[in-house]
Amino acid sequence: MRPRRACFDLAMPHVSGYEVLQYVRGQSRLDNMKVLILTARPNLVPEVAALGIDGWLSKPIMPADLTQAVNQILAGIC
Numbered sequence: 001m002r003p004r005r006a007c008f009d010l011a012m013p014h015v016s017g018y019e020v021l022q023y024v025r026g027q028s029r030l031d032n033m034k035v036l037i038l039t040a041r042p043n044l045v046p047e048v049a050a051l052g053i054d055g056w057l058s059k060p061i062m063p064a065d066l067t068q069a070v071n072q073i074l075a076g077i078c
Contacts, residue, residue: 018047
């Protein structure tokens with residue numbers, strides 16, 4: 001089974017979200033994966049967006065904002 005969606009932080013302990021995104025976008029079998037990025041550093045979003053993200057949220061994240069972003073991705077609005 002191939003994952004169709006992922007939501008992860010850019011700042012993770014052992015590997016950065018940037019590295020994860022590079023890996024995901026480098027895998028042809030994951031071409032259609034939708035990716036939502038979480039970050040405390042919105043200044044990095046343009047660099048990460050160049051790799052192909054479907055949405056992003058800046059921390060602190062409100063539950064309603066996360067729900068809305070996920071629903072938009074699921075609906076294909078992004």
